[in-house]
Amino acid sequence: MTSPSDLELRAARITSFSFSPGWRKADFGGSRRTDFDLLDAASAEVGVVEVTTAVHVGLNNGGAVPTPEAEAREDAVVELVRESLNAAGLAAELTDRPDRSKATPGYTVDAEFDVNGARWALDIMTLRWNAQLESRTSKLAARLEADFTEQLKADGLVMRMTCLAPKDETALGRLVEMARRAVETVKSVDAGDEGVSLYARPPDWPSDEPPVEVSPWLGEHAHVQTELVSSFGESLAKKLQGQLARARSFADRVGLAIDQVGARDLRFGANWMAAPETVELAVTEVEREVGLKLDFLVLIPANGQVRWLRG
Numbered sequence: 001m002t003s004p005s006d007l008e009l010r011a012a013r014i015t016s017f018s019f020s021p022g023w024r025k026a027d028f029g030g031s032r033r034t035d036f037d038l039l040d041a042a043s044a045e046v047g048v049v050e051v052t053t054a055v056h057v058g059l060n061n062g063g064a065v066p067t068p069e070a071e072a073r074e075d076a077v078v079e080l081v082r083e084s085l086n087a088a089g090l091a092a093e094l095t096d097r098p099d100r101s102k103a104t105p106g107y108t109v110d111a112e113f114d115v116n117g118a119r120w121a122l123d124i125m126t127l128r129w130n131a132q133l134e135s136r137t138s139k140l141a142a143r144l145e146a147d148f149t150e151q152l153k154a155d156g157l158v159m160r161m162t163c164l165a166p167k168d169e170t171a172l173g174r175l176v177e178m179a180r181r182a183v184e185t186v187k188s189v190d191a192g193d194e195g196v197s198l199y200a201r202p203p204d205w206p207s208d209e210p211p212v213e214v215s216p217w218l219g220e221h222a223h224v225q226t227e228l229v230s231s232f233g234e235s236l237a238k239k240l241q242g243q244l245a246r247a248r249s250f251a252d253r254v255g256l257a258i259d260q261v262g263a264r265d266l267r268f269g270a271n272w273m274a275a276p277e278t279v280e281l282a283v284t285e286v287e288r289e290v291g292l293k294l295d296f297l298v299l300i301p302a303n304g305q306v307r308w309l310r311g
Helices: 005-009 066-089 133-155 167-183 224-241 243-247 274-290
Strands: 032-040 048-052 092-096 111-115 118-126 157-163 189-191 195-199 212-214 253-259 296-300 307-310
Touching: 048 167, 066 092, 066 111, 066 118, 066 253, 118 224, 118 243, 133 157, 133 212, 157 167, 167 189, 167 195, 195 224, 224 243, 224 274, 243 253, 253 274, 274 296, 274 307
Parallel strands: 118 253, 157 212, 253 296
Antiparallel strands: 032 048, 092 111, 111 118, 157 195, 189 195, 296 307
């Protein structure tokens, strides 16, 4: 049987258009989204996960204001945690949604429960692939659209770029030049992990949709724990030192629910790949760095079953 670590390493660099050997694609082709079967590293059960296959310039849900879908998912996670506490024999009742009610200044966690008479403060964090993935991809896509849309439309072509989302202007400029070579020579460019493909614009392509697609690598590290710390380390450290530290003034216990499902409109989906043990190790690594520790830690994996990593 494949071990969780082996499975994670095999899947570490799955992207929209690259599938590691052994994964079974159900529907790929030219569709915007695709389903494929995978072996869950935590439960060894076969399931179906939906992943984004192409990111179009016009799409962007990376803003600071929660979308209705994000709020609905937050509500669902809160209810899952409450149900799990009750199933464990604890009397748990949701008493407040501090971040929404604004009833107590400085108290901004997502939920507060009364658990056997004690106040538990819970915040929720979606396990995203990378906190900057949306903004970096949008910036690159906007630049490609501005520079090449006119020529691509004139040639009846669509450009598809697969790449690491650029972290700075130097990386962005390099990718733009790669695209320029492809457009000027009307030939695809292959540069190992990155590349530009040109193909004939389909007859049903919407006239108001830019002929540019950007498909970034979802991860940058083969080691999953390193990828997790790189992805959420900074934001978790800030949360531990700020929001959750303040919550201790109001609650008896403070904890975090990490969601591997995410809202339905999450642009790249959530990082469903990491096993529960790996998530806990990554959180512990960040806790050690800042010298603060959560009282409880909950994981909502891709199968939707609550896992208490610490409690």
